[in-house]
Amino acid sequence: MIRFERVSVRYEGTERPTLSGVDLTVPEGELVLLVGPSGVGKSTLLGTVSGLVPHFTGGLLSGRVTVGGRDTRTHKPRELADLVGTVGQDPLAHFVTDTVEDELAYGMESLGLAPDVMRRRVEETLDLLGLAELRDRPIATLSGGQQQRVAIGSVLTPHPRVLVLDEPTSALDPAAAEEVLAVLQRLVHDLGTTVLMAEHRLERVVQYADQVVLLPAPGAAPVMGPPAEIMKVSPVRPPVAELGLLAGWDPLPLSVRDARRGAGGLRERLADASPPETASVPEPPAPPEAPGEPGKPGMPGAAVPVAAERQRTGRFARLLGRGAGAPAAPVADPVTRVDGLGVRRGRVEALRRVTLTVAPGETVALMGRNGAGKSTLLGALVGMIEPTSGTVRVGGLAPARTDPRAMVRRVGLVPQEPRDLLYADTVAAECAAADRDAGAAEGTCRALVSELLPGVGDDTHPRDLSEGQRLALALALVLTGRPPLLLLDEPTRGLDYAAKARLVGVLRGLAAEGHAIVLATHDVELAAELAHRVVILADGEVVADGPTGRVVVSSPAFAPQTAKILAPQEWLTVSQVRAALEAGA
Numbered sequence: 001m002i003r004f005e006r007v008s009v010r011y012e013g014t015e016r017p018t019l020s021g022v023d024l025t026v027p028e029g030e031l032v033l034l035v036g037p038s039g040v041g042k043s044t045l046l047g048t049v050s051g052l053v054p055h056f057t058g059g060l061l062s063g064r065v066t067v068g069g070r071d072t073r074t075h076k077p078r079e080l081a082d083l084v085g086t087v088g089q090d091p092l093a094h095f096v097t098d099t100v101e102d103e104l105a106y107g108m109e110s111l112g113l114a115p116d117v118m119r120r121r122v123e124e125t126l127d128l129l130g131l132a133e134l135r136d137r138p139i140a141t142l143s144g145g146q147q148q149r150v151a152i153g154s155v156l157t158p159h160p161r162v163l164v165l166d167e168p169t170s171a172l173d174p175a176a177a178e179e180v181l182a183v184l185q186r187l188v189h190d191l192g193t194t195v196l197m198a199e200h201r202l203e204r205v206v207q208y209a210d211q212v213v214l215l216p217a218p219g220a221a222p223v224m225g226p227p228a229e230i231m232k233v234s235p236v237r238p239p240v241a242e243l244g245l246l247a248g249w250d251p252l253p254l255s256v257r258d259a260r261r262g263a264g265g266l267r268e269r270l271a272d273a274s275p276p277e278t279a280s281v282p283e284p285p286a287p288p289e290a291p292g293e294p295g296k297p298g299m300p301g302a303a304v305p306v307a308a309e310r311q312r313t314g315r316f317a318r319l320l321g322r323g324a325g326a327p328a329a330p331v332a333d334p335v336t337r338v339d340g341l342g343v344r345r346g347r348v349e350a351l352r353r354v355t356l357t358v359a360p361g362e363t364v365a366l367m368g369r370n371g372a373g374k375s376t377l378l379g380a381l382v383g384m385i386e387p388t389s390g391t392v393r394v395g396g397l398a399p400a401r402t403d404p405r406a407m408v409r410r411v412g413l414v415p416q417e418p419r420d421l422l423y424a425d426t427v428a429a430e431c432a433a434a435d436r437d438a439g440a441a442e443g444t445c446r447a448l449v450s451e452l453l454p455g456v457g458d459d460t461h462p463r464d465l466s467e468g469q470r471l472a473l474a475l476a477l478v479l480t481g482r483p484p485l486l487l488l489d490e491p492t493r494g495l496d497y498a499a500k501a502r503l504v505g506v507l508r509g510l511a512a513e514g515h516a517i518v519l520a521t522h523d524v525e526l527a528a529e530l531a532h533r534v535v536i537l538a539d540g541e542v543v544a545d546g547p548t549g550r551v552v553v554s555s556p557a558f559a560p561q562t563a564k565i566l567a568p569q570e571w572l573t574v575s576q577v578r579a580a581l582e583a584g585a
Contacts (some may be wrong), residue, residue: 468494
């Protein structure tokens with residue numbers, strides 16, 4: 001169905017090709033998973049199938065890509081629309097209409113399908129993806145995960161023979177991701193649809209793949225083969241495969257079910273060992289000495305703004321929806337308190353009776369279904385959203401009623417869309433601005449970027465980065481200011497396992513220094529690795545709040561793979577198991 005013949009892609013201004021020597025065939029009616037570290041060219045490879053590369057993105061494409069016999073060099077994306085359905089990493093860039101139902105119908109209308117056919121397919125897709133209750137909702141009012149389901153639905157309704165999906169489950173909660181993957185399986189098995197998918201959350205999808213294509217490094221030739229064989233040599237692999245390699249299981253399991261069947265011996269070895277207790281919250285550090293001049297580089301203990309200059313340019317002010325004002329006083333107490341918080345948006349009660357306290361040095365993971373209110377809670381903590389009822393206090397201030405210049409010294413937010421924080425033409429310019437904004441020593445931000453994004457050059461334009469790389473860059477910009485309270489909305493979206501491990505190391509260091517961290521995430525593996533506490537939201541209410549181990553192990557939806565495999569023993573991560581085995585278990 002899809003044929004790559006000696007395909008290479010080079011973009012203007014780059015020293016080496018993004019893709020080189022791609023020569024493979026994707027058979028009809030198979031689900032083929034594309035894996036590899038961030039920035040190796042997975043999105044570019046997918047773009048060559050839909051015709052977006054090079055017709056939309058530019059660059060030089062050599063070789064030949066054919067889809068259903070059509071050469072993508074001579075057929076533009078609109079001439080492939082009846083054959084190929086594409087969903088990119090950013091669902092917002094995909095939408096054309098304003099409401100869910102109109103968006104689902106738009107692609108069919110463009111192809112000239114009959115009204116009765118359009119109506120039937122819209123209803124089928126609403127039911128398949130659990131969108132029926134959202135059919136009349138404006139797309140702008142949906143959560144990130146809901147928008148992603150709508151984007152997937154909009155390409156399903158025309159019934160394309162090929163689906164090209166870039167990180168389709170990255171913003172979905174575990175249950176919604178399973179629903180989407182079940183739909184894709186039905187399309188593959190029952191209708192013979194060909195699916196080519198790139199995904200970093202391999203724990204969700206690798207067991208469903210017929211074949212895996214590994215891009216090991218930028219410009220390197222891909223390797224294609226059975227999933228279990230590729231996972232043995234891949235630099236990125238899910239926890240179930242990592243645990244299988246650690247325990248020496250053969251064949252290598254790819255699903256929790258298969259792993260549990262072979263885990264009896266490992267459970268016996270671990271029976272006398274005790275899983276570590278959920279990480280305790282470190283004691284807050286001593287209060288910093290009062291700074292002489294706020295924001296002056298090199299001042300020990302100086303309270304510095306995350307983005308004072310960005311406030312002057314209006315960027316953060318626009319993000320927060322308010323104007324700039326006078327500089328704030330140094331930060332005193334970064335503890336966060338939420339009491340009886342309620343937020344109403346039109347007819348939707350996004351939050352109700354939410355009570356939450358976050359101590360210095362504590363990391364809290366907010367989890368729950370798409371639309372449960374996680375991003376709304378983060379918005380209330382940073383001051384973007386005015387509470388309808390109840391109170392919010394950050395460092396003793398009410399965020400929504402405090403000037404942004406004052407709040408930016410107390411709280412830093414990394415939103416789901418990292419482009420909201422990126423405006424310069426190069427990575428170096430972004431880092432230089434972040435250092436100035438934070439009053440940090442020159443090179444502070446660049447060091448963070450090097451830690452989170454090794455190999456990214458100073459002259460790289462942020463728009464040339466992958467979604468995961470842009471997120472890592474935005475994280476570095478905010479972390480440069482070392483805010484007492486750090487808020488992250490889906491911080492691992494688009495990150496591979498190595499990048500996620502680097503992020504965990506940075507956030508652990510910040511927590512050990514007394515920074516409070518609240519992250520909204522669907523990544524159960526991240527919560528197991530990092531969070532002291534997990535708070536689960538459902539329909540705007542807190543339904544669980546407690547130590548990570550106790551909350552996630554008791555939840556089938558939010559338990560990490562290691563916990564499911566080794567239950568009833570309460571091991572959460574492969575690193576815990578590795579440490580126990582090295583200690584003689």
